[in-house]
Amino acid sequence: EVQLQESGPGLVKPSQSLSLTCSVTGYSITSNYWGWIRKFPGNKMEWMGYISYSGSTSYNPSLKSRISITRDTSKNQFFLQLNSVTTEDTATYYCARWAYGYKGFDYWGQGVMVTVSS
Amino acid sequence: DIQMTQSPSSISVSLGDRFTITCRASQDIGNYLSWYQQKPEKSPKLMIYRATNLEDGVPSRFSGSRSGSDYSLTINSLESEDTGIYFCLQHKQYPFTFGSGTKLEIK
Numbered sequence: 440e441v442q443l444q445e446s447g448p449g450l451v452k453p454s455q456s457l458s459l460t461c462s463v464t465g466y467s468i469t470s471n472y473w474g475w476i477r478k479f480p481g482n483k484m485e486w487m488g489y490i491s492y493s494g495s496t497s498y499n500p501s502l503k504s505r506i507s508i509t510r511d512t513s514k515n516q517f518f519l520q521l522n523s524v525t526t527e528d529t530a531t532y533y534c535a536r537w538a539y540g541y542k543g544f545d546y547w548g549q550g551v552m553v554t555v556s557s
Numbered sequence: 558d559i560q561m562t563q564s565p566s567s568i569s570v571s572l573g574d575r576f577t578i579t580c581r582a583s584q585d586i587g588n589y590l591s592w593y594q595q596k597p598e599k600s601p602k603l604m605i606y607r608a609t610n611l612e613d614g615v616p617s618r619f620s621g622s623r624s625g626s627d628y629s630l631t632i633n634s635l636e637s638e639d640t641g642i643y644f645c646l647q648h649k650q651y652p653f654t655f656g657s658g659t660k661l662e663i664k
Contacts (some may be wrong), residue, residue, distance in 0.1 A: 482642060484655035533600060535641040541607060543591030543646060547600035 441465040441533050443548035451528075451555050457521040461534030461548060468492070468515055472537035474544065475508060475519045475532040487529075487538060494496050524555045558585045559647050563656030569664040570635050578630045578643050579658045585626070585648035587623060594631045596641040604643075605630060637663055 447459035474489040475534070478532060488498035490508045498506050502521070510517040531550045538545035560583035570576045580590065592605040603612045605621035608628055618633045632639055640663055645656040 442646075482644075482658040483662075484644060484646075484658070486646075486653035486655070493659070497650075497651060501652065524621075538603075538606070541589060541648060542610075543603050543606045543613070543648065547602075547605050549600050 441536060441545055443536065443544045444456070445532060445534050445548045447532075447551055447553070449552060449554060450553055451524055452557055453525055453555055455552055457519070457528065457555075459515050459519040459532055459534075459551060459553070461519070463517070464538075465513075465545075466536070467499050467512075468510055468517055469494070469512055470501055471539065473510075473517050474535050474537055476533045476535055476544070477545040478550070479530045525554050529553065529555045546551050558584060558652055559650055559654050561614055561647055561654050561656040563659060565659055565661040566615060566657065569662045572635055572637060573642045574635050576632045576661065578633055578645075578659045578661075580628045580645035580647075582626045582647055586647045588623060589593050589647060589649035590621075590623075590628045591646050591648065592634070593644055593646065594639075595644070601644075607626070630655070632661075635663070639663075 442464045444462045451457045470492050472489045472491050475487040490496050502533035505522045507520045531552045533550045534548045536546040562581045570641045574578045588608040590608045593601040609621045613644045620627045620631050642660050644658040
C-alpha cells in the first residue's frame with residue numbers, strides 16, 4: 440500500500456526557512472508526480488508545487504522564489520523548503536501523489552501543522 | 558490563475574437527503590476537476606476524478622457532473638459518515654487551484 444508521511448518542525452520563526460520531508464513507502468518516487476499542498480486556518484487550500492518522476496519541478500508563482508522541492512531517490516523521500524516565512528505561512532502541510540491519467544491526488548500524507556511565530 | 562468558486566460554504570442536511578455542491582470555474586478547465594472529502598484530523602480523500610468518474614472504493618451514492626463551467630458533486634441519500642469538508646481542485650492549468658470548501662454537517 441502506498442503511504443506518505445510528512446515530518447519536520449512544528450514551529451518556525453519568521454524570516455527563517457521551513458523544511459519538511461515526505462517519506463514514501465509502497466511506491467517509488469521515480470514514478471508519478473509528487474506534490475506539496477497546504478491548508479490554511481479557515482480551510483483555504485493551496486497547491487504549492489510538485490516534483491516529477493524525473494526530478495523536474497513546477498511551483499506556484501505565488502510562492503515566487505521562496506520555494507524549492509527536491510528529492511532523495513535512495514531514501515524514497517522528497518522535500519519542501521520554503522524560505523523567508525511569515526505568519527501567513529502558518530498552515531497544515533500535506534504531501535501527496537499525483538495519480539496517472541490526470542485523476543488527481545490519490546494518496547496523501549496525514550499532514551503536519553506548521554506554525555510561524557517568534 | 559483560474560478561480561474556483563465553490564458553494565455553499567456550509568450546510569446542514571438530514572440523513573437520507575440528497576445534497577449537491579457546486580464549483581464554478583472562471584476559465585475553461587474541460588473535465589480536469591477532482592473532488593475530495595476531508596474528515597477532521599484526516600487527510601483528504603479523492604472521491605471523483607475528471608469531473609464525473611467515481612474513484613475506486615467510493616460509495617455509489619456519490620456522483621459528479623458538469624454543466625458548462627459548473628461542476629457538481631452530488632450525494633444521494635446522505636449517511637452519517639458523509640460529514641466533513643468537501644473541496645474541488647482544477648488541474649487544467651498551473652497553478653492548480655482549489656475551491657474554498659464546503660462543510661457538510663448532519664442535521
